[in-house]
Amino acid sequence: MLDNRNLILAVVASILILLGFNYFVDAPRQRQREQAAAIAPATAPAVPGTPSATPAPDADPATAAAVGPAVPMERPAALALSPRLDIETARLHGSVALKGGRIDDVTLRDYRETTDPDSPEIKLLSPIGSMTPYFAEFGWVAPAGGTVKLPDADTVWSGSGKLTEKTPVTLTWDNGQGVVFTRVIGLDENYMFTIEDKFANNTGAPLALFPRALVARVEMPATEGLFILHEGPVGILNGKLEEHDYKNMTEEAVPPVTTKGGWIGITDKYWLSAIVPDQTAEVTAKFAHTRFGDRDRFEVNYTGGALDVAAGASGGVTHRLFAGAKIVDLLQAYRDNLGIERFEYAVDFGWFFFLTKPIFLILDFLYRLVGNFGVAILILTLAFKGVFYPLANKSYRAMNKMKDAQPEMQRIREQFADDKARQQQELMALYKREKINPLAGCLPILIQIPVFFSLYKVLYVTIEMRHAPFFGWIQDLSAPDPTHILNLFGLIPWDPPGFLALGVWPILMGISMFLQQRMNPAPPDPIQQRIFMLMPIIFTFFLATFPAGLVIYWTWNNLLSIAQQWMIRRRTPAPVAVAAGAPTASKALPGRSGSPTGGRPPGKR
Numbered sequence: 001m002l003d004n005r006n007l008i009l010a011v012v013a014s015i016l017i018l019l020g021f022n023y024f025v026d027a028p029r030q031r032q033r034e035q036a037a038a039i040a041p042a043t044a045p046a047v048p049g050t051p052s053a054t055p056a057p058d059a060d061p062a063t064a065a066a067v068g069p070a071v072p073m074e075r076p077a078a079l080a081l082s083p084r085l086d087i088e089t090a091r092l093h094g095s096v097a098l099k100g101g102r103i104d105d106v107t108l109r110d111y112r113e114t115t116d117p118d119s120p121e122i123k124l125l126s127p128i129g130s131m132t133p134y135f136a137e138f139g140w141v142a143p144a145g146g147t148v149k150l151p152d153a154d155t156v157w158s159g160s161g162k163l164t165e166k167t168p169v170t171l172t173w174d175n176g177q178g179v180v181f182t183r184v185i186g187l188d189e190n191y192m193f194t195i196e197d198k199f200a201n202n203t204g205a206p207l208a209l210f211p212r213a214l215v216a217r218v219e220m221p222a223t224e225g226l227f228i229l230h231e232g233p234v235g236i237l238n239g240k241l242e243e244h245d246y247k248n249m250t251e252e253a254v255p256p257v258t259t260k261g262g263w264i265g266i267t268d269k270y271w272l273s274a275i276v277p278d279q280t281a282e283v284t285a286k287f288a289h290t291r292f293g294d295r296d297r298f299e300v301n302y303t304g305g306a307l308d309v310a311a312g313a314s315g316g317v318t319h320r321l322f323a324g325a326k327i328v329d330l331l332q333a334y335r336d337n338l339g340i341e342r343f344e345y346a347v348d349f350g351w352f353f354f355l356t357k358p359i360f361l362i363l364d365f366l367y368r369l370v371g372n373f374g375v376a377i378l379i380l381t382l383a384f385k386g387v388f389y390p391l392a393n394k395s396y397r398a399m400n401k402m403k404d405a406q407p408e409m410q411r412i413r414e415q416f417a418d419d420k421a422r423q424q425q426e427l428m429a430l431y432k433r434e435k436i437n438p439l440a441g442c443l444p445i446l447i448q449i450p451v452f453f454s455l456y457k458v459l460y461v462t463i464e465m466r467h468a469p470f471f472g473w474i475q476d477l478s479a480p481d482p483t484h485i486l487n488l489f490g491l492i493p494w495d496p497p498g499f500l501a502l503g504v505w506p507i508l509m510g511i512s513m514f515l516q517q518r519m520n521p522a523p524p525d526p527i528q529q530r531i532f533m534l535m536p537i538i539f540t541f542f543l544a545t546f547p548a549g550l551v552i553y554w555t556w557n558n559l560l561s562i563a564q565q566w567m568i569r570r571r572t573p574a575p576v577a578v579a580a581g582a583p584t585a586s587k588a589l590p591g592r593s594g595s596p597t598g599g600r601p602p603g604k605r
Contacts, residue, residue: 066153067218068128069297078129079105083156085162089191091324097127097164100153101171101183103193104128108271115475124323125272128153133218134266136275136321137194138183141303148207151445157183159559165189178203182287182316191324192334198316208303208308213275214301217268226271229348229461233287233300235264236342242287243475246298249260256286261341264300265322270463272346276320277302279339325463328360348461355454360462367464371548373477374447374470377455377553384451385560396565401436452554459547470552474505477549481505484485502544505551510540512558519565570587 066341072078087106094105106125113119127131140150151157157171168186175181185198201207223246233244237259244254256395260282265274274521277283283302290297309315322340324345335343349356359380366376385392407429416423430436459465465478473483481503543551 030367033437043486045254064116066216066290067292067297068133070129070293072131073129075123075126075130075267078127080135081129082529082550085159085161085163085169086186089163089187089189092187094125096159096169096185098157098171098402100128100137100155100157101139101151101157101173102127102135102137103185103321103323104133104151108325111270111325111466120273125273126505128218131219132221133216134273136193136210136213136215136273136323138197138319140181140197140199140215141212143208143306148179148203148209149177150209151175151181160336163187179207187433189331191322192338193321194324195319195321197319198314198455199309200314201311204311206308206310208306210306211304211319212301213319213321214278214299215264215275215321216297216299217266217271218295218297220250220296220298221268226460228350229269231268232266232347233264233298234267234298235285235287235300236262236345237264237285237339238262241345244287246296247299249287250291250296253289254287255543256284258282258284263340263343264302265346266298266300266350267326267346269461270326270466271324271438272326274322274346275300276338276340277304278318279341279465281317291587327463333541341566344475346450350457350461352450352454352457356451356457359451359454360458360464361456364464372470373465373468374474375479377549378556380455381553381556381560385557385564389564392561392564396561396568398437398563400568401434403602405430405434405436452550455553456550459549465547465549468549470548474552476547477552478547480545481548481551502540503548503551505548505555506540506544509543509551509555509558510536512555512562513539516558519562519569 022323050469052135067080069562079095082097084095084097084105087094087096093109094108096102097104104125104127107125108122108124111122113122124134125136126132128135129219139152142148142150151173155173158174159169159171161169163169163185165187168184171183173181178239179202182196182198182200184198186196187192195213197211199209200206221231230243230245232246233242233249235242237257239262242257242264261277262277262285263274263276264285264287265272267274272339281304283304285302286300288299288301290299307315308575309316320340322343328344328347331344331346336339349360362383362431363376363380366379367373370376370379396596408430412426412430413423416426444510459478467475468477470477474481483503485502485504485507515534517536543554
């Protein structure tokens, strides 16, 4: 029946928002993959007038060295396999491997594994030989049939000094055939490396080489595994967002894409390693997977057009490498200052970015004012309530009218229990006469769902929310409430299973939901009433595993809704009870003052 649709819509909408979103995300991604497969070229772009415009077919060397030794070693031992130059800045420290000229040792000073200030710092990049190698390489590819000796993964470069914000380091290598390679590595005050790769041609003949850069990761990393978050290879190619899952890459090859500008990298929930070509150059970008024994290597790379250097001359290209935290403001600054196309898309704001990103920007602005993201969430919720007050107010008034009419609705159902058609006719007449919209009560739910999901997304994917405290025991708004009722909120040294981990805030949310429910018209069917009463319990357990910031938002929103409904009830006179034998569709429902028109002149409602 119409008056029961609120419950049905609430349940269906909740399921759709948590499960159905996959349809709107994965389907467009699949279409993008199919389009890329249909139009992507198989080779690097040709340079007009250059006979050596095709790189050698072994540009992606498949050797066991690509994943390291068969028995991985601890990180310190792996670092010791190569001489190194230290990296030391305010936000990063680590080292550059002279063997291979790799950037493969980066640790983030500002971020730790847990909220404990003494927990280990986040280690982003790791060297070949370690348990989970993750690194960036730069170099050159010879043209097909070329015989010039090039620096590779085993080449030991010469260099000295320490890489800081103010002091770049220079690596050199002479191939013994008249070509000297130079690599200058710089680093800004944040997470952007600048790599200038050059070569001096002293061979006595023209020389053409293809510049190349890659980020590689060995072993499939542990991911969150949720459809609302992409983790894995990602990039902006030809102005479009490309995302590929680790698992899909192991099952199906991804064709190369020729693009001008953009970037390509590998993303985690909060961290990114991305290589950025010259934004005016055309490059061929690839998402690649190779398996060596029982180990997987995932790689993103790009190869540029041939760089022709005359005898006795020098030439070079500039690459950039971002290796750090996905701070929205910082990514946008790189987009604006360095011209890196849509670099902020590394943060997975999702299909509904037009909601999620504004909500994040508002929260971030409020945080700068009040200094607490939890308080910012409360203020944002209050602001949303203010914006949607007229609509919600109208909805709550309609719900109150529905509740007041329930005695008459129940009488109609009982009177016409054996005549469903007549029963519906009388109910519809009642709705029309009293100007009751049975679906009006759904409006607050429909308004809340996109806000709920967008806030969930913001709390889940933005590093600004990571380890952001509220008050008391909530020290990380992006994580579930750490208290558990079953161990007396920490008094008993026992951690309940995840589905039984009921914290204080989820319980408060369930109580607020129950109180709000009591102010709404109940379904007339006893079975539906029992289901309706179970909803607060179900949602209490359901939201217990969600980020605490989201549960705080939901609880606060419920309390504001209760206050709004209470004020409306206070301003609305109580209805007079409907007597037995009340009129049917041909007569008016007794008004709030006992008269057929509710104490108002006829025609005035």
